[in-house]
Amino acid sequence: MTLLFDPQPPVLAPTSDGRFFPVRRIFCIGRNYEEHAREMGDKADPEAPFFFTKWAETVVGDGATIAYPQGTSNFHYEAELVVAIHRPGRNIPRERALDHVWGYAAGLDMTRRDLQSEARAKQRPWDAGKNVEQSSPLGLIHPASALGDATKGALTLTVNGVERQRGDLSQMITPVDRLIAFLSGLYRLEAGDLIYTGTPAGVGAVVPGDVIVVAVQGLTSLTITVGQHDQ
Template structure:
């Protein structure tokens, strides 16, 4: 039996509708620029040929309803409302049918971002880690089994800051659908239970400050909320 020099962190999890057990988070993949209007507001071209990805440490998982201290090193901390999906069975080089069958559940998520650091890294053609892979910035609401969602497309995705609508779109606006994302990502990774994919954010991203309350939702899914706390 392996022993450790210190107690390793517990595996984070996301609650699942109708389940006593949570969904363990092993890896978090994120899709960049998957809504055309958001790509435009970020000043970049839309890549319709294939999705691209970045990752977040699973230990950065945070549950809806939490308070997240304003993070260090930034003066431009942004919200991004997203649809997350979870993988329910192993899949590699998936066909469309295999990819669809591998999707376990959907949920609301927030990809909180140190935008100023992300943009500096982008300008210097460096990785986005300091902007994206930030403690507590992968925020998840309760998951809903995929079978209960039906066909994706008409569902509204929206976000409010202090009650004011900032993002408002539909899942039909996704450039690469959830199934297409799973198909593509499975070309590069052996996807398996424990993998979470955040599918991108609509237009309307913007900054928040300490004291702001973020709320958001997607039709058919449990809503999400986050309060921004004072910097530590």
């Protein structure tokens, strides 16, 4: 078999035990904290989780400098807990959902907010606002035992040392186990899938030179620097 070009290598996310987690797909949950839904002008629906997807190659690791992307003048941070799936399954019952979790990490869903808002106003998909190069920074993945059932624990974000976001995992409208059950009812979840579980209130814009730190209680923090505009 002759390939037309060399494929891109897999995205490998480091774990706290020195191994690497091969990233397959990214599912991002929207409107999963009530106050954030309100600040976006939306209503959270506990019966119908909302999600979008991203490419695996949007993942970058702790300590990275990410380029300020083209096409936007309103680049926002969103701090999130990230779930790493290691056991495949379809129609996973909620009571068995956490058996499919390898671990958890701190993460960021970086967003071209102006493009997202424009798409929302026109009732179009959010891809241009969300599925952006380097837009899914991911911290060190810790085994699930670091958080247990991930139903509580502080989630904070600072920009240049100033706190901008503070929430608690207990405030998630749809918790991790139910998210897994929901997504597996639509897709067969596979080893390597990541679930970004939503962000609390306090999202806002950054500019080149800003340093963002995301901390989830019990996990290693994630630090990202915003670089110059993408060329």
